[in-house]
Amino acid sequence: MDHAFRVKLLGVRGTLPVSGDAFTRFGGGTSCVLVEAGETCILLDAGTGLLTPEAAACYGKKRLTLLISHAHADHLLGFLMFPPLFQKDCRCDVYMKTRAGLDARQQIERLMTPPLWPIDTTGLKAQMQFHDVAETFFIDGVRVDTMESRHPGGSTIYKLSYGEASLVYATDYEPENDAPDAFCAFAGGCSLLLLDGQYTEEEYEACRGFGHSTIGRSAAIARSCGAACTRLVHHDPKRTDAQLLAMEAHLQAENARIRFGRGGEEVVL
Template identity: 60%
Template sequence: MDGIFRIKLMGLRGTMPVHGEDCRLFGGATSCVFVQAAGETVILDAGTGLSGNAYREFFGGSKRFSLLLTHSHVDHIMGFPAFPPLFDPACEGEVYLETRAGLDARAQLEALMSPPLWPVGTGAFKARVGFHDPGEGFSIGPVRVDTLESRHPGGSTIYRLGAGGKSLVYATDYEPESDAPEDFIRFAEGCSLLLLDAQYTDEDYRRTKGFGHSTIARSAAIARRCGAKQTIFVHHDPGRTDAQLLELEAGLDVPGLHFGREGEEVIL
């Protein structure tokens, strides 16, 4: 890899995973992005895109990783309980998740990882795993991480990763209040890559307002306003087929703007 960042989109589907012939191109796995940034292994969200062995190529010899979770809606954590590195004694992981509803990061994950929903809790991990509240930000080696609170039912965290003059903003599960949300535009200004929620069409939005997701038209306007060098839409509606996404994509009027494909890689 030649860039500061190597980014691989592992899960783009929002709400629920889907499968079948009509989602081969954009994929059916839920939210997960692998990032190698200045030598650090960072994973954004732990949806079903985290499952499988693709993580191996993102782990250097150190077997260290940082998992940044936006929130604990199940489409963002479904892949966590069976993530193989958690059961590898040679691995070290730091998990970041904002305290919500009085539950810290570990307690939120334990809510999923406890009987009868799941047989074992976080105590079964063999790796050394730390749980943290991301607060306003922190650093992972040379990578600076900043956060912004999203507009989403129950809350969600928007992350900005910066290193070596490049930056990535991950803004999924975000319902902007307008086409020009000042706080977000300031936060994402000039980023190298913006991964932005665009789940709904304007027609969908008449019945989905308040569900916590953006529209394609609104997110295209925001992408233009914040001056992101490149924007990719994420959190595709589970009911949207490849053919429908291609048709919606053809209507986008921002150069390079597209709906993320599962397995797609970007080097910054």
């Protein structure tokens, strides 16, 4: 068994993609993470980070799995133009929890259907398989555990375990306090925690209930659950590189294991 477990952050921006000189260090692409566990290739979410050059590692693969947290547009826009989905010899398994009576394919077709988009999922050339999300399932040798997030309309938090290492992907999550019991039990002791950190404490006052965490609260949760290493993600679209770097210096002064995720960054577990 090949035990290489590589995690590449393709997009760490929240809500909407951004571009320009102020966003080059952390990147402007929305939620997308590439996970390579041995020969198994898994993508967490399909935001515009899926359209960055680093995603080319997936091109030509015969099998891909997409684990989608929820159907908000910032988590699906990259799906519309992802080259392997137009590749006949690729089998692509897409997992997304049934919500509001719509299964995975139907939720994607809310975005990918005329007149919003010229084709629907029947125009994809890959062998597409759409799945609901169970509490626990396996993709080859990777164990996938899931829990429900606190987010308007719902969202799925994923834990991927392979060999001795584990990755928790918890974006679009509004924790109720600094040490939420269910989440800390779920994520406890993980190797890498990717955790929503969209707002500052000041911003949160006007954004309570929007389904996102704050930088301070998420740093506290990362400590509470004993994650070996944490990257805060889903950066607010207005957050510039300069602001993120200044806030990261404060975070790191308290705990060197917590940083802000950067688009293109790779972590080997």
